[in-house]
Amino acid sequence: QTGAELLFEVFSQRHERGSTIVTSNLPFEDWTSVFGAERLTGALLDRLTHHVQILEMNGESYRLKQSRARRRKGIEKAGDEPPHDPETGEINDS
Structure with missing residues (x-):
């Protein structure tokens, strides 16, 4: 299946x-x-969608927001997280 x-x-x-x-x-x-x-x-x-309550939420990604905050504060240390794109949050394999 x-x-x-x-x-x-x-x-x-x-x-x-x-x-x-x-x-x-x-x-x-x-x-x-x-x-x-x-x-x-x-x-x-x-x-x-039968008998459903739909909640639509729009806004910035919490993970991206936290990542940006860590970068601004300089807290993020090398090796703490896999390398990722700071704009999208996607993990880079390289």
Whole structure:
């Protein structure tokens, strides 16, 4: 099974049986590009958004904010964290 099929299975089993919290940085309209199958994504979102409370939050990344604060204070020491891009927070392999 693909990741989308497994996630659909989880949502199907949890539907109307218990609470489920999902976080994503993608709007629903972009989920098809991640899961691939439009029909499966639609069914998944149908179950996920039934009897739901959606909280949309917009703002700066807390990790990025903390990273910038450490850099400004000069606290960050070499070797404390893997090398990362200070703007995106992505870890660099080199």
